[in-house]
Amino acid sequence: MIIDKAEVIVTSPDRNFVTLKLTTDDGLTGLGDATLNGRELSVVSYLADHVVPLLLGRDAHRIEDAWQFLYRSAYWRRGPVTMAAIAAVDMALWDIKGKAAGMPVYQLLGGASRSGLLAYGHASGKTTEELFDSIRSHQEQGYRAIRVQTGVPGLKSIYGIASNATFEAMEGVRYDHEPAQRGALPNEEDWDTRAYLRHLPGVFEAVRNEFGPELPLLHDAHHRLTPIQAAKLGKALEPYDLFWLEDVTPAENQEALRHVRQHTTTPLAIGEIFNTVWDYQQIIREQLIDYVRSAVTHTGGISHLKKVLDYAAQYQIKSGMHGPTDISPVGMAAAMHLGLSIHNFGIQEYMKHGARTDQVFQQSFTWNDGCLHPGDRPGLGVELDTDEAGKYPYVQAYLPYNRLADGTVHDW
Numbered sequence: 021m022i023i024d025k026a027e028v029i030v031t032s033p034d035r036n037f038v039t040l041k042l043t044t045d046d047g048l049t050g051l052g053d054a055t056l057n058g059r060e061l062s063v064v065s066y067l068a069d070h071v072v073p074l075l076l077g078r079d080a081h082r083i084e085d086a087w088q089f090l091y092r093s094a095y096w097r098r099g100p101v102t103m104a105a106i107a108a109v110d111m112a113l114w115d116i117k118g119k120a121a122g123m124p125v126y127q128l129l130g131g132a133s134r135s136g137l138l139a140y141g142h143a144s145g146k147t148t149e150e151l152f153d154s155i156r157s158h159q160e161q162g163y164r165a166i167r168v169q170t171g172v173p174g175l176k177s178i179y180g181i182a183s184n185a186t187f188e189a190m191e192g193v194r195y196d197h198e199p200a201q202r203g204a205l206p207n208e209e210d211w212d213t214r215a216y217l218r219h220l221p222g223v224f225e226a227v228r229n230e231f232g233p234e235l236p237l238l239h240d241a242h243h244r245l246t247p248i249q250a251a252k253l254g255k256a257l258e259p260y261d262l263f264w265l266e267d268v269t270p271a272e273n274q275e276a277l278r279h280v281r282q283h284t285t286t287p288l289a290i291g292e293i294f295n296t297v298w299d300y301q302q303i304i305r306e307q308l309i310d311y312v313r314s315a316v317t318h319t320g321g322i323s324h325l326k327k328v329l330d331y332a333a334q335y336q337i338k339s340g341m342h343g344p345t346d347i348s349p350v351g352m353a354a355a356m357h358l359g360l361s362i363h364n365f366g367i368q369e370y371m372k373h374g375a376r377t378d379q380v381f382q383q384s385f386t387w388n389d390g391c392l393h394p395g396d397r398p399g400l401g402v403e404l405d406t407d408e409a410g411k412y413p414y415v416q417a418y419l420p421y422n423r424l425a426d427g428t429v430h431d432w
């Protein structure tokens with residue numbers, strides 16, 4: 021089973037996606053997601069210029085060997101571009117192996133550890149009324165766990181809040197929050213940490229009063245707090261029993277989480293910008309987090325993220341894989357197969373893709389009673405319609421960034 025063709029496909033049905041498609045000499049195909057939001061073309065070049073030539077003629081069955089070869093032979097290791105490229109190869113090879121075996125990938129990973137994957141959706145509103153409407157709408161769509169993001173009085177535009185401008189840019193496609201806007205330059209948003217810390221606990225109190233104690237609620241602080249501010253927020257939110265508080269501090273400084281941990285029992289989730297098990301070494305060993313937020317797409321694929329999650333399992337730390345719309349249906353399928361098979365699954369982030377994306381990527385997953393299941397098609401269960409994909413060429417789009425009132429650039 022020799023890799024005989026490798027194509028990098030860029031398509032932008034509702035947003036940009038980068039997909040690697042491998043074909044073997046006996047005609048099996050495998051797909052891998054290599055989408056790096058706002059920096060997509062760097063991974064296209066990494067794959068097309070530096071990885072594709074190395075794949076042709078290799079044995080498609082040797083997944084671990086391909087991973088180690090791509091990681092170690094580059095000499096320059098880690099980083100989002102490298103790890104997204106390796107992830108795409110790894111996913112595509114698992115897809116091929118599943119098709120060769122006639123089994124869904126989760127069966128090859130040890131079989132199902134549960135009947136489905138509890139998933140959370142993104143509710144948001146500039147005001148409490150808008151937020152309540154969004155929570156109700158998510159419950160009507162079947163969600164049984166909800167991320168809550170709210171506007172802050174005095175701030176025009178902040179992370180996590182769906183805006184009309186976004187809907188217009190997305191040509192009417194309803195994503196509850198799609199931050200990457202098409203255009204030549206990134207959008208500027210504004211930020212005031214003190215205003216946010218004053219406002220947020222009251223919003224969670226209102227949500228608990230309206231929706232009751234049982235609904236799992238999550239919140240993303242999106243890397244914007246100092247350790248002491250994060251500790252203060254974690255303590256302030258304790259009465260509202262969060263499922264998790266995410267990315268409270270910029271994740272590069274892992275020691276910061278020690279300070280947060282000493283002050284609050286609110287569960288912490290982190291890691292969507294991490295790429296390797298080494299990025300997690302300290303925070304898992306010291307039990308500074310409760311959930312691993314990495315995506316299969318940005319962490320070297322199924323093979324490597326499984327190593328991270330197996331390490332986390334020794335410390336009762338669970339998965340909470342990244343799953344916004346910039347994870348393609350291929351990356352989402354990989355997350356579902358991995359999540360179904362591991363013992364320490366926690367929750368899966370799930371934002372529905374737009375109708376055009378679902379036409380480009382034909383999928384086999386199911387969504388029932390707030391839970392995802394990858395389906396039982398051999399491989400990952402996703403096929404790419406290349407004719408449909410060809411209708412939507414790449415469009416430049418950037419994630420926004422933040423400035424404080426005095427003009428200082430701040431973490432977004």
Ligand SMILES: [Mg+2]
Pocket residue numbers: 240242266267292
């Ligand atoms: Mg996040």
